Amino acid sequence: MSAQLFVVATPIGHLDDITYRAIEVLKSVSIIAAEDTRTSAQLLKHFNINTPLTACHEHNESNKIDLLIQRLVNGENMALISDAGTPLISDPGFKLVRAAQENGIRVIPVPGACAAIAALSAVGLPSDRFSFEGFLPSKQSQRLLHLNRLKDETQTLIIYEAPHRILDCVQDMADVFGADRPVGFAREITKTFETIKKMTLGALVEFIKNDHHQQKGEIVLVIGGATVEKDLEQEKLDQLLTRLLQDLSVKAASQLAADLTGIKKKVAYQRALELTDKA
Structure with missing residues (x-):
């Protein structure tokens, strides 16, 4: 009978941020698949884990997936960890998890630290809608192209960036998004020199x-979404609802409008009722 694959989150800095469950899982499995065994060995040593x-x-x-899957099929419980945080979030592991699913192996998440979510929770920007973009392209031409694709997105954006590229990256963001766009800067989260600030891209x-100290360590950028003029947004919503109401009920039309535009269903429903009353 095949065993289980545990996807285990580990601390992103402060070692006390590991969960009791994560420690017990790491102690109980037969083997731990790690991004860097040297880095993970230090973590295991700290918690007296001998797996x-x-x-x-x-x-x-x-190249290693077949071997790892075979061990799982043979009944060896396995844990997957990255150097820090939650595996697969801009870290390896996706291919292994996909292969496990395809082979009928149960994959069990053991939640914990994640730099993207930690940053989002602390910078004071909208968190009801956001997209995680991971690392931007290292080449400026490709980075600018990607940023131009994102500039009109209205949800909050979360981006990781390497310290040696952070200044160029933020300058490109200011050029594309505008220097007045709000941004949260989270560096070395949970570590000794943790820095969390909210300002404009120009100020950043x-x-x-x-x-120069701000060009060191692990960095997360949380960028406010593009603002949309309310009148234009209302006009587009009215046009969409008017068309949908020709074929759908108020409830169905408002639900579809909410799905397509990202606005709250209650707002779309109320406006649909108003448009129906005017008809």
Whole structure:
């Protein structure tokens, strides 16, 4: 009978952020697949976990999947961890998890730290709708192209960036999104030199320029979504609802409008009722 694959979140800095359940799982499984066995060995040593480690990273994951799946099929419970945080979130592991699912192996998440969510929770920008974009392209031409695709998105954007590219990245964002766009800057979350600030992209460029320490460590950027003129937004909603109400009930039309535009269903429903009364 095949065993289980546990996807285990580990601390992103402060070691106390590991959960009791994560420790127990890491102790109980037969083997731990880790992004970097050297990094993970230090974590295991701290918590007196003696489970064997095997490397599973972006350079060997494809070639190692068959071996790992066979061990699971043979009944060995396995844990998957990354260097820090939740596996698969801009970290390796997707291919292994997909292969496990395809082979009928139960995949069990063990939740915990995630830099993207931690940053979002602390910077004071809207969190009801957001998209995680991971790392932007390293080449400026490709990065600018990607940012231009995102500039009109109205949801909050979460982006990881390497310290040696952070200044160029934020400058490109200011150029594409506008210097007045709000941004949350979260660096070294849960670590000794944790920095969490909210400002405009233009101000962030100057902040990073004037303090070279801000170009070090793990960095998360949380960018406010594009604002839409209310009158234009209302006009588009009215046009959409008017067309949908020709074929659908108020309830169905408002639900579909909410799905398509991202506005709250209650708002779409109320407006649909108003349009119906005017008809």
